[in-house]
Amino acid sequence: xxxxxxxxxxxxxxxxxxxxxxxxxxxxxxxxxxxxxxxxxxxxxxxxxxxxxxxxxxxxxxxxxxxxxxxxxxxxxxxxxxxxxxxxxxxxxxxxxxxxxxxxxxxxxxxxxxxxxxxxxxxxxxxxxxxxxxxxxxxxxxxxxxxxxxxxxxxxxxxxxxxxxxxxxxxxxxxxxxxxxxxxxxxxxxxxxxxxxxxx
Amino acid sequence: xxxxxxxxxxxxxxxxxxxxxxxxxxxxxxxxxxxxxxxxxxxxxxxxxxxxxxxxxxxxxxxxxxxxxxxxxxxxxxxxxxxxxxxxxxxxxxxxxxxxxxxxxxxxxxxxxxxxxxxxxxxxxxxxxxxxxxxxxxxxxxxxxxxxxxxxxxxxxxxxxxxxxxxxxxxxxxxxxxxxxxxxxxxxxxxxxxxxxxxxxxxxxxxxxxxxxxxxxxxxxxxxxxxxxxxxxxxxxxxxxxxxxxxxxxxxxxxxxxxxxxxxxxxxxxxxxxxxxxxxxxxxxxxxxxxxxxxxxxxxxxxxxxxxxxxxxxxxxxxxxxxxxxxxxxxxxxxxxxxxxxxxxxxxxxxxxxxxxxxxxxxxxxxxxxxxxxxxxxxxxxxxxxxxxxxxxxxxxxxxxxxxxxxxxxxxxxxxxxxxxxxxxxxxxxxxxxxxxxxxxxxxxxxxxxxxxxxxxxxxxxxxxxxxxxxxxxxxxxxxxxxxxxxxxxxxxxxxxxxxxxxxxxxxxxxxxxxxxxxxxxxxxxxxxxxxxxxxxxxxxxxxxxxxxxxxxxxxxxxxxxxxxxxxxxxxxxxxxxxxxxxxxxxxxxxxxxxxxxxxxxxxxxxxxxxxxxxxxxxxxxxxxxxxxxxxx
Numbered sequence: 001x002x003x004x005x006x007x008x009x010x011x012x013x014x015x016x017x018x019x020x021x022x023x024x025x026x027x028x029x030x031x032x033x034x035x036x037x038x039x040x041x042x043x044x045x046x047x048x049x050x051x052x053x054x055x056x057x058x059x060x061x062x063x064x065x066x067x068x069x070x071x072x073x074x075x076x077x078x079x080x081x082x083x084x085x086x087x088x089x090x091x092x093x094x095x096x097x098x099x100x101x102x103x104x105x106x107x108x109x110x111x112x113x114x115x116x117x118x119x120x121x122x123x124x125x126x127x128x129x130x131x132x133x134x135x136x137x138x139x140x141x142x143x144x145x146x147x148x149x150x151x152x153x154x155x156x157x158x159x160x161x162x163x164x165x166x167x168x169x170x171x172x173x174x175x176x177x178x179x180x181x182x183x184x185x186x187x188x189x190x191x192x193x194x195x196x197x198x199x200x
Numbered sequence: 201x202x203x204x205x206x207x208x209x210x211x212x213x214x215x216x217x218x219x220x221x222x223x224x225x226x227x228x229x230x231x232x233x234x235x236x237x238x239x240x241x242x243x244x245x246x247x248x249x250x251x252x253x254x255x256x257x258x259x260x261x262x263x264x265x266x267x268x269x270x271x272x273x274x275x276x277x278x279x280x281x282x283x284x285x286x287x288x289x290x291x292x293x294x295x296x297x298x299x300x301x302x303x304x305x306x307x308x309x310x311x312x313x314x315x316x317x318x319x320x321x322x323x324x325x326x327x328x329x330x331x332x333x334x335x336x337x338x339x340x341x342x343x344x345x346x347x348x349x350x351x352x353x354x355x356x357x358x359x360x361x362x363x364x365x366x367x368x369x370x371x372x373x374x375x376x377x378x379x380x381x382x383x384x385x386x387x388x389x390x391x392x393x394x395x396x397x398x399x400x401x402x403x404x405x406x407x408x409x410x411x412x413x414x415x416x417x418x419x420x421x422x423x424x425x426x427x428x429x430x431x432x433x434x435x436x437x438x439x440x441x442x443x444x445x446x447x448x449x450x451x452x453x454x455x456x457x458x459x460x461x462x463x464x465x466x467x468x469x470x471x472x473x474x475x476x477x478x479x480x481x482x483x484x485x486x487x488x489x490x491x492x493x494x495x496x497x498x499x500x501x502x503x504x505x506x507x508x509x510x511x512x513x514x515x516x517x518x519x520x521x522x523x524x525x526x527x528x529x530x531x532x533x534x535x536x537x538x539x540x541x542x543x544x545x546x547x548x549x550x551x552x553x554x555x556x557x558x559x560x561x562x563x564x565x566x567x568x569x570x571x572x573x574x575x576x577x578x579x580x581x582x583x584x585x586x587x588x589x590x591x592x593x594x595x596x597x598x599x600x601x602x603x604x605x606x607x608x609x610x611x612x613x614x615x616x617x618x619x620x621x622x623x624x625x626x627x628x629x630x631x632x633x634x635x636x637x638x639x640x641x642x643x644x645x646x647x648x649x650x651x652x653x654x655x656x657x658x659x660x661x662x663x664x665x666x667x668x669x670x671x672x673x674x675x676x677x678x679x680x681x682x683x684x685x686x687x688x689x690x691x692x693x694x695x696x697x698x699x700x701x702x703x704x705x706x707x708x709x710x711x712x713x714x715x716x717x718x719x720x721x722x723x724x725x726x727x728x729x730x731x732x733x734x735x736x737x738x739x740x741x742x743x744x745x746x747x748x749x750x751x752x753x754x755x756x757x758x759x760x761x762x763x764x765x766x767x768x769x770x771x772x773x774x775x776x777x778x779x780x781x782x783x784x785x786x787x788x789x790x791x792x793x794x795x796x797x798x799x800x801x802x803x804x805x806x807x808x809x810x811x812x813x814x815x816x817x818x819x820x821x822x823x824x825x826x827x828x829x830x831x832x833x
Binding site for chain 1: 211215346375376455459461463532534554557559561564567570573574575
């Protein structure tokens, strides 16, 4: 089943324990709920959170089963390139992978991914968060960047409202991080030479 | 709080554990007890959250272990109040003694037990199925397939429990506990008055002698047969009719039901389904009617066989018992798809191919990506304790371990065994006696955490002292139950809801009271002193009047209380001379020590380093040095 022709979105959000995967997932899922969409999320808890791989499955307007079947995710948001590669088999043909990385995925993958029509967008969210003076907010910078694309139908303005609602502290810094991510896309569009989009 | 809470009725994203908690609070449950364990740990925290938000009077506690939790809540039920107890599945083993007894005695106020199962397993020592324990103990079970259904089942479980005066289990699994979905929360609902109840003496039930127990057993069997009849009309057991492809029908329960439905969509087929929400006592007439309507029945359930086992005539049944479904492990979407794909194809039904054809997963394998196994956190004091222990007693010593974050000491080869809560001490005890018979004089050094020691360590310690075992017991006291999210222990000065504890229990006093002749409390960050004390403890254990020697490694969890490190930071650098020998990355295994991709040297990942300085001793060549020394130099 391909979910391109419905308003269903299957999203894999992944990284390493400590990178704020759970918060990033909450930001996206709460925004979808705010927009009246159906939401089912599966989170990682317990031992794996101790420095291990962390993965969230987010289904917007999807089935009640908690997990996404490999080969059917529309979008992946990876806070680390190793975890992005480890979970590539979740992607459907024509899906989009957002990776927090300047270098991107291994070169040996490029030809395969192009053939499968899987688009990879490398974006240095951590570097931008460090520039902003809030290195821990790389997950939110990433969310802002994703919001600049239409892949999830989660508009930036709604994400801002959610962030204001769910940030316990440092909401100002979080909003700055979200905006920085969102503006990056605009800057890229202004510069057609930008090679951030590898394919598709 | 956020503006949403001002609205009386709101749709909120909450976890399955929170949905269960919400169900308890809104159904007038007045006592919830628990011992933390993944995947159940957030249930009690949820009860505390909702009792505050809904302004309900509910007594909550993190009990010292699951048996204690069970019995405390049972007493509340015997007064007539609604009560509940939550734990992970192996916790129900600890509480199985009162479980079996309470099935016979019965209850008064609604009494609901939540054992969270862990198909996989993801964070447990077994994949045991609490539904099978319920079957053995003769207690009815609800098996929810979504968080919203779990919340509804809590309501009906209380009602059933009160009507039949029987304990009732609601059994969630990991994926349900950790699923997040919208739930309507009505924060304006008024608190009904706490029912005016009084414990009434009832010797026929509360102190039943064996003769009466026989009668209670007969009564229990009658209750179960009445409940089975009721369950055949339960809305949780639903037949979903469809044209059957290949004469196939599916019986499924819990999360497996939802995963099966998703797989059928991916396969592009529809078949009749019987969703079972009450696997015990099984409504057999529903099962028989369903089986009669199709040629082949596939039973899909987790983690083991409960429904399939109860179907007497299994000629037409495919499942975990005949190997059509793997006989262990989680029914992930991929496993579910491939099981159904095979059965349908064999029956000549045309189905879609798997969305992932294996190309990408094969490609990923060729990348030889690093496996990120869970590790102790940067700055974790357990690492320092393990490192000193290993340097002092070497690889020949026997290191019985226990259940907690520090089980990860197995990465450092500082944990040689773990069985269940408290077994480090009993295993050390048994190794000592066995080794004595076999003339094996190796050092035995057991490790156990503070919460685990309080949970199940004290009777083993008394046993070891009294029978003259000789070993060193290292209690890794990080002042909290770290692995499951920092729940307080009896040694903390606060309670589950954050209020002040009337008294805290002293671990050193408990150790002394067990008759231990050697006890030292020390900071594992002082590695030299710590190693000297370990040697002294070992010498005591072997001395003529020796026995069990106890060392308490006293330092708070770095995630729970950063103060001691923040007050004395010791930033380090790795000098140019580092040759990438990997000693530090393997023997010390701090996530902040990172070997370069080309293997040439180790760098410090300052984004996660906490400046504890503990790795200075982890380079025997002296290439990890304090930053200050470098600056002064």
